Amino acid sequence: MVSNFEYNISTKVVFGKDTEKQTGSLVKAFGGTKVLVHYGSASAKKTGLLDRVLASLDELAIPYVLLGGVLPNPRLSKVYEGIELCKKENVDFLLAVGGGSVIDSAKAIGYGLFHEGDVWDFYIKKREILGCYPVAAVLTLSAAGSEMSDSSVITNEDGWLKRDAVSDSSRCKFSILNPELTYTLPEYQTMCGAVDIMMHTMERYFTAGDHMALTDELAEGVLRTVHQSAYLLKENPLDYDARANVMWASSLSHNSLTGMGNESGGDWAPHMIEHEIGGLFDVAHGAGLAAVWEAWAQYVYKTDPTRFARFGNKVFGLPLTDDAQKDALAAIAAMVNFFVDVRMPKNLRELGINPTKEEMLRMASQATNGDAKTIGSFRKLGQEDIVRILEFANR
Numbered sequence: 001m002v003s004n005f006e007y008n009i010s011t012k013v014v015f016g017k018d019t020e021k022q023t024g025s026l027v028k029a030f031g032g033t034k035v036l037v038h039y040g041s042a043s044a045k046k047t048g049l050l051d052r053v054l055a056s057l058d059e060l061a062i063p064y065v066l067l068g069g070v071l072p073n074p075r076l077s078k079v080y081e082g083i084e085l086c087k088k089e090n091v092d093f094l095l096a097v098g099g100g101s102v103i104d105s106a107k108a109i110g111y112g113l114f115h116e117g118d119v120w121d122f123y124i125k126k127r128e129i130l131g132c133y134p135v136a137a138v139l140t141l142s143a144a145g146s147e148m149s150d151s152s153v154i155t156n157e158d159g160w161l162k163r164d165a166v167s168d169s170s171r172c173k174f175s176i177l178n179p180e181l182t183y184t185l186p187e188y189q190t191m192c193g194a195v196d197i198m199m200h201t202m203e204r205y206f207t208a209g210d211h212m213a214l215t216d217e218l219a220e221g222v223l224r225t226v227h228q229s230a231y232l233l234k235e236n237p238l239d240y241d242a243r244a245n246v247m248w249a250s251s252l253s254h255n256s257l258t259g260m261g262n263e264s265g266g267d268w269a270p271h272m273i274e275h276e277i278g279g280l281f282d283v284a285h286g287a288g289l290a291a292v293w294e295a296w297a298q299y300v301y302k303t304d305p306t307r308f309a310r311f312g313n314k315v316f317g318l319p320l321t322d323d324a325q326k327d328a329l330a331a332i333a334a335m336v337n338f339f340v341d342v343r344m345p346k347n348l349r350e351l352g353i354n355p356t357k358e359e360m361l362r363m364a365s366q367a368t369n370g371d372a373k374t375i376g377s378f379r380k381l382g383q384e385d386i387v388r389i390l391e392f393a394n395r
Contacts, residue, residue, distance in 0.1 A: 002212045002261040009255050011148045012174040015248070019176045020049060020138050023095070024056035030134060030173045032093030035064040036086050038106045039097040040071070044140070047184055053097055053138055065089045070098065073278050073285070074105040076120060076156045083112035083119065086133075096137045096172075100144020100153075100196075100285075103137045107152035107170040110135050114169075123154055123163040132169040138176045141185065142247040143193030143286060145200055145254025147175035155279055161366065162279030177251065179243035187237065191342040192286030194230040194246060198223055199289045200253040203271060206300075206307060206378045209263025219258040220314040222249050227315060230342050269376030270296050273386060276363035281353045290344040291351040295393035297332045300379040301325075307378075308332065348394045360390040 014022055027035055035057060037050070044050040057064050067082050085091070086109060096106040110133035112119035121127040137147045146152070150171055155162045182190070205219045226249050232242040252258065259266055273296070274288040283291075301308045305328035312318040312331025321327055336346050345351040355363070364386035367375055371383035381389070 001210055003210065003263050005260050007256065007260055008168070009148060009171065010168075011172045011255070013148070013177060013251065014174060015177045015244075017178060017180055019178045020052050020181070021056055023053050023138060023176060024058075024060040024062055026174045026176070027057065027062055027093055027095065027136065028060055030093070030136065032062065032095075032134065034089065034091050035062060035093045035095050036082065036089075036091045036106070036109070037064050037066050037095050037097060038070065038082065038102055038109070039066075039068045040099070040102050041068075043184065044068070044097050047181075049138070049140065049181060050097060053095070064095075065091060070102045070105045072101050073155045073162060073282055074101040074108075074153075076108075076154050076158075079105055079108040079112060079119060079154060082106075082109040086113055092133065094133055094135045096135065097140070099139065099141030100146040103135070103139075103144070103146035103172070104152040104154060106135050106137075107132060107146070108154050108165070109133070110170060111152075111165065111167075120154075120156060122165040123156070124161075129165060129167040129169065132167060134173050135170060136174045136176075137172045138181075139178075139247070139250075140181045141189065141193055142182055142243070142250040143196040145197065145250050147172055147177065148251040148255035150256070151254070153275070160279045160282075162275040164275070175251070177247050179240055179247050182243050182247065183238055185237075187234065188284075188343070190233055190237070191230060191344055192284045193250065194226050194342065195286040195290045195339070195344055197226050197246065197250050197253045199270060199286075199293070201258050202311075203268050204259030204262065204266045205311065206267050207259075207262050207264040208303075208377045208379075211263070212261025215258060215261050218252075220311075222253055222258060223315045225249055227338060230338075234342065264377040267376050267378045269300075269378070269381055272367050272375045273363070273389065276367050277348075277353070277355075280359065280363060281355075283351055283353065287345055287351055290339045290346065291348050292389065292393045293339075294332060294336050294346055295389045297335070298392065299385070299389050300376075300381075301328045301332065303379045348390075355390065355394060360387050360394070363390065
């Protein structure tokens with residue numbers, strides 16, 4: 001039976017060429033009177049994007065302050081810096097110019113401005129989120145889906161814990177999506193993004209319980225599109241249509257659409273395992289997901305091999321036979337072959353790390369709060385299960 005659900009996405013999407021020039025008018029329309037322009041590396045300056053965004057604010061005499069330096073796996077220390085800067089400058093609107101890391105950092109700053117006390121409390125589930133200062137995005141990397149999601153992931157350097165906070169209040173007021181802004185990305189980042197998009201969809205697809213037929217078809221369409229577009233971008237990184245499809249898939253994959261009507265809220269075990277890997281070893285998120293996915297899939301597929309078989313048929317065009325387990329293994333192999341084709345790691349060794357047994361136990365313990373909880377819904381995983389998955393991924 002299809003589960004009850006609510007769906008309310010408040011983000012205004014402005015999609016297409018030169019749309020970053022509308023930034024100022026959009027900030028004004030959403031009530032911003034002083035803006036924190038938050039960005040990551042020097043690329044935003046080198047490409048001229050930052051200048052175009054600032055010019056659009058200048059045209060409408062909207063004052064702003066700048067805060068760059070956001071790293072992949074965005075750091076809590078930068079969030080603290082942003083909160084203090086915004087309080088000092090009386091900022092009332094947060095504009096992220098970058099990818100998911102920058103947007104997540106801006107959301108965390110927004111939480112910190114809205115509440116008293118330590119913003120990290122929300123990431124360790126110590127306090128309930130009651131609101132967030134308005135956030136918007138000019139997207140430069142199709143990957144995390146933060147431009148339409150309710151999620152923010154931050155890494156605390158004290159213990160290198162990577163944790164998420166989720167609230168509808170953090171959804172971007174508007175997101176500017178110009179596929180041309182992703183032209184200059186290295187192939188590695190493009191393919192990390194493609195993997196992340198597919199994983200966000202798959203986390204909602206591989207779940208226990210009943211599924212809604214239309215939602216399944218939407219998810220499978222997103223997966224097929226990203227899979228096909230990744231190959232096109234390998235051949236021609238300036239393929240506008242392929243960039244556009246991947247950018248829109250990024251938003252659809254993580255704005256909750258591809259999970260509506262399904263019985264559980266998603267599995268998320270590969271993400272939770274990768275968060276521990278990313279926190280400890282500071283790896284690219286998409287690459288980390290690719291490195292653990294086969295190990296997770298091989299560990300859990302017998303729970304419902306027909307689900308994996310359908311995935312292989314609908315996404316990769318594999319034939320269905322009378323042997324669901326055989327079909328499931330073929331689907332897993334097809335996904336791993338995709339990782340190989342787009343030069344993503346298929347295990348931790350290829351990711352460039354070799355965690356010790358002690359480090360694997362530490363990660364499994366942190367993911368389960370000392371084995372006090374399980375992760376995942378397709379199959380619930382405890383501390384020992386996660387260690388075994390990490391051992392398989394570390395082969």
